[in-house]
Amino acid sequence: MPAPAHRRSYRREGEEKRRDDLIAAAMSLVAEGGPEAATVRAIAARAGVTPGLIRHYFQSKEELTHAAYRHVMESMTQEAVRAVETLPADDPLSRLAAFIAANFRPPVMTPLLVGVWAGYMHLGRNDPVMHAIHEATYLGYRDRLQALIAALPRPSDPARDRREAIACNALIDGLWIEGGSLPDSFDPGEVTRIALDGIGAMLGVTFPATAYPATAYPSLPDRKTNP
Amino acid sequence: MPAPAHRRSYRREGEEKRRDDLIAAAMSLVAEGGPEAATVRAIAARAGVTPGLIRHYFQSKEELTHAAYRHVMESMTQEAVRAVETLPADDPLSRLAAFIAANFRPPVMTPLLVGVWAGYMHLGRNDPVMHAIHEATYLGYRDRLQALIAALPRPSDPARDRREAIACNALIDGLWIEGGSLPDSFDPGEVTRIALDGIGAMLGVTFPATAYPATAYPSLPDRKTNP
DNA sequence: ATGGAAGTTATACGTTCGAACAATAAGGGA
DNA sequence: TCCCTTATTGTTCGAACGTATAACTTCCAT
Known part of the structure; x- marks a missing residue:
């Protein structure tokens, strides 16, 4: 198996953005496929990074789960x-x-x-x-x-x-x-x-009536009031 | 590693009892530790059998999950x-x-x-x-x-x-x-x-009052009515 | 320019999972 | 009593998981 010709290029990002991205990736994966779908590899792929980076921002996957x-x-x-x-x-x-x-x-x-x-x-x-x-x-x-x-x-x-x-x-x-x-x-x-x-x-x-949401459907194409 | 001297002895059970036991074992494991705790090995151990038997009664672990x-x-x-x-x-x-x-x-x-x-x-x-x-x-x-x-x-x-x-x-x-x-x-x-x-x-x-559960606590040690 | 710290990648390791399969014990029918 | 079906065991396998770590790339300070 030959050594890879090139590493993929990347951009450095701030710590806050990376943590937010990883948390959002974990959340969306859990929402879609349950906790078992949120593997470190899947989370990293969705966040656009490689798995090793997770351990750079979180001590363990468990810590990322807690944060999410x-x-x-x-x-x-x-x-x-x-x-x-x-x-x-x-x-x-x-x-x-x-x-x-x-x-x-x-x-x-x-x-x-x-x-x-x-x-x-x-x-x-x-x-x-x-x-x-x-x-x-x-x-x-x-x-x-x-x-x-x-x-x-x-x-x-x-x-x-x-x-x-x-x-x-x-x-x-x-x-x-x-x-x-x-x-x-x-x-x-x-x-x-x-x-x-x-x-x-x-x-x-x-x-009070003001607490209720506005009636949603005029169910007629012409609306006098906007959004 | 020497081959085992003896296999453990066992009793043959009816298909219905084995299936019920495996389902009950899977249910209690999920209740205690979540789905990830209900591995085929853990289920078999709790049901008092070996992991291989699960595949004798269910085509896959997924099928056992559905049954449970x-x-x-x-x-x-x-x-x-x-x-x-x-x-x-x-x-x-x-x-x-x-x-x-x-x-x-x-x-x-x-x-x-x-x-x-x-x-x-x-x-x-x-x-x-x-x-x-x-x-x-x-x-x-x-x-x-x-x-x-x-x-x-x-x-x-x-x-x-x-x-x-x-x-x-x-x-x-x-x-x-x-x-x-x-x-x-x-x-x-x-x-x-x-x-x-x-x-x-x-x-x-x-x-109606008869639909409500009987008052639970007389909160006094002496009860006139029964268990 | 250039050096160095740190963000990031790539690879490898040990574990555990579901699954597969051959070997064996058990129990009922002849 | 013996034999044959099958319920059950014990072991192995490949895949995927979380983790560990060394090498590389980026980018800011100088």
């Missing part, structure tokens, strides 16, 4: 938090509605993100680091949801708030999995409306 | 169906409640079953056989739920029934995942009560 999972979970929580913090504190109903709705549009409810979540979720059962990442994001999410529920203008009842937070969290999770797995089975905005209607019914409140 | 996944999904659907068909058709409220409650007690809501579901769920994204098994059980489940909702004594509205079936299915899924993953975070029967209260609120109905 943390990126996925944090991006979802940050998106919901960002949707809330722009609203005034004296409008708890709109704040809760915005928190809910943020989960059912990109970049949170996408096949890629649901696929990565599905591929990685069982790893939290044994890997302590993955479990810690999962707990920090997941329970933090539910606590924040319970705080938004407790802020509603009605008599205080912490035990009821806990039960309702559990129920609302479960409904959001189930709808997110369904909507992200089968995006073509729902009209635009339909999942959001189902979530707001269902949670409103469970909490005994009615969310 | 089908067993998991079918056992869950059968359990919910069985809970309904013992109730009279003229009591749709109790039938719906029984269908819901069946998902939140053994043998459906167990860490093992949730773990197997989590470990296998991402395989449905690429493997056509797994996808078919998933669709046949999952959509069949939701259709049956929608039929029970449509049978409620109230004005007919198929579009509303569809939206409510989606919401109820999502709530059941989310609670089942939570309750099965963290069984110690809930009191006995608490998940069932949350599900019945939440679904009742979303549908605008009140389930």
Whole structure:
């Protein structure tokens, strides 16, 4: 077997870009083919580098997996938090509605993100680091949801708030999995409306019409309003 | 390395028992350590046989995986169906409640079953056989739920029934995942009560008290009623 | 220009996986 | 009781995996 005539040429990139590229490559591979498809060779090929480079930026493949999972979970929580913090504190109903709705549009409810979540979720059962990442994001999410529920203008009842937070969290999770797995089975905005209607019914409140997504289909070719 | 002096002795078993043992071994390994822990060697060891025997009963490891996944999904659907068909058709409220409650007690809501579901769920994204098994059980489940909702004594509205079936299915899924993953975070029967209260609120109905699980904790050592 | 640090490639190693296959023990029918 | 089918074992094989490491290329400082 003759020695290769030439090495392939390459460009040097900053550390941040390389790490982001490798994480994005790992995420997309997991979303498409599950964790077993995210081999170091496949990740490197998708990122446009050679396998050895992974070990230059991550001590092990496990460390890259942790970084990718943390990126996925944090991006979802940050998106919901960002949707809330722009609203005034004296409008708890709109704040809760915005928190809910943020989960059912990109970049949170996408096949890629649901696929990565599905591929990685069982790893939290044994890997302590993955479990810690999962707990920090997941329970933090539910606590924040319970705080938004407790802020509603009605008599205080912490035990009821806990039960309702559990129920609302479960409904959001189930709808997110369904909507992200089968995006073509729902009209635009339909999942959001189902979530707001269902949670409103469970909490005994009615969310303002402004909290709902704009009606998606005039279903007529001529639209008076734009995008 | 000397040839082994003696082969280990063994007993011949019927085909059905061997297949069941291998499926159960694969399921428990997936529940504990994810799909990557369910190697042919580990499965054979747990079933008390040698790896070669797997290929005697299944053409490939993939075929064993399909059999195990089908067993998991079918056992869950059968359990919910069985809970309904013992109730009279003229009591749709109790039938719906029984269908819901069946998902939140053994043998459906167990860490093992949730773990197997989590470990296998991402395989449905690429493997056509797994996808078919998933669709046949999952959509069949939701259709049956929608039929029970449509049978409620109230004005007919198929579009509303569809939206409510989606919401109820999502709530059941989310609670089942939570309750099965963290069984110690809930009191006995608490998940069932949350599900019945939440679904009742979303549908605008009140389930009869007989549909709820018996209060679990007298929290006093002396109980008047039995086990 | 040029030297040197560091990013990147290419190759190799040891392990483990699913699979294949020949050898053997077991148990029922004649 | 013997024999023949077959359930089961023990071993081996090629492929692919994560990891390790030396050699090469790029690019900035000088």
